[in-house]
Amino acid sequence: MSKSEFVVIGAGLAGAATAWQLAEQGHTVTVLERTTPANEEGSSHGSARIFRYAYPSPLYTSLVVRAKRGWDALEAASGRQLITPTGAVDFGEVRGPSRIARVLEGAGIEHELLSRDEARARFPQIAFDTGVLYHPGAGVLDAITTVETMLELAEATGNAVVRTNWEVASIERRGGGFDVRSTDGTIVTGSKVIVAAGGWLPHLLADLALPSAFLASFPTLEVRQEQAFHVPWREVDVVDGSYPSWPSFIHKRLEFETYGLPGGRDAGFRGQKLAQYNGGPKLPSALDQDGQIRPEMRERIIRYVEDFLPGAIPEPYAETTCLFTNTPNEDFVIDEADGVIVVSACSGHGGKFAPLLGELAADLATGAGTVPDEFRVAQFSAQAASAEFDGAKV
Missing domain, CATH: 3.30.9.10 (D-Amino Acid Oxidase, subunit A, domain 2)
Incomplete structure (x- = not known):
């Protein structure tokens, strides 16, 4: 078992950017990636x-x-x-x-x-x-070089560790923090967890120790x-x-x-x-x-x-x-609920925002800042109730 202040799930553009921001600020971070950073099964691979x-x-x-x-x-x-x-x-x-x-x-x-x-x-x-x-x-x-660069800079601070071939099975609340368990039973602990899992989020959502009210408001992905x-x-x-x-x-x-x-x-x-x-x-x-x-x-x-x-x-x-x-209206989801920060989804246009996504996620995790109201989970349920999705964001 290993412990850090923050655990980041997913080493694509958003996850790598978050790890870079947190590590540069002096926080300890463990990045968990199910295969390899910016792999071809995700949204951050390739050079263009x-x-x-x-x-x-x-x-x-x-x-x-x-x-x-x-x-x-x-x-x-x-x-x-x-x-x-x-x-x-x-x-x-x-x-x-x-x-x-x-x-x-x-x-x-x-x-x-x-x-x-x-x-x-x-x-x-x-x-x-x-x-x-x-x-x-x-x-x-250049997406893949950007991911590699942010992770290299994060590791160079001495505050970040990147674990590859580490597939998350569940998150459990434990003693004021979290146990992140892999499919092989390995556990990494952290005070807070940042989930930047992209297309894997629908599969993981129910296992992220998120409050039921937050899940009920979460937009359909x-x-x-x-x-x-x-x-x-x-x-x-x-x-x-x-x-x-x-x-x-x-x-x-x-x-x-x-x-x-x-x-x-x-x-x-x-x-x-x-x-x-x-x-x-x-x-x-x-x-x-x-x-x-x-x-x-x-x-x-x-x-x-x-x-x-x-x-x-x-x-x-x-x-x-x-x-x-x-998401239904192509907005991002960046929100926090009881120590779990979700940085997904980016609706197919998030790559250009990568450094800012990391900054916003890090600010939520540390309490240093907030995010636009449009990215909060509550706004999706409110818009769905009033049928205000216009589909013209990008």
């Missing part, structure tokens, strides 16, 4: 995730601004570049570029509104179907096995082993929403990564994933490339799955 400021919600844009300060500190502390600038474009009849532009204007974020023809002239590799919002401050973040594809660029203008002149994009139509970004190391720096947002099959939890690509989704993406990406070849050369764990 979108970093962007463009949200229709002023709350989320303001939080990206805060998160960027954390990214800058992380890059300075590690000497590693974790976000590569690419710029981003938002378009489509449902996306509402003008609405997002007003949010960015209010936050002081550099941006441009382009007509469809102006956007096509600047980015001929994309066949825009509406006007476009462009903001140059967006980029691509939907786990999706997203389907992502890499298609090659027709012209590869890679500079210094980095990205070509492709921006990331979000294209939101009545038919479905597509997102894309330069694939980076995942794609050998030669292709665009793209997927239908929340287009993968629904799962009860991460335990039910099969890692399989659905042929109908491959065909849908091929048709999308043919219709909207003239700068890419509609022949996927790499494919992968990734878990999204969604």
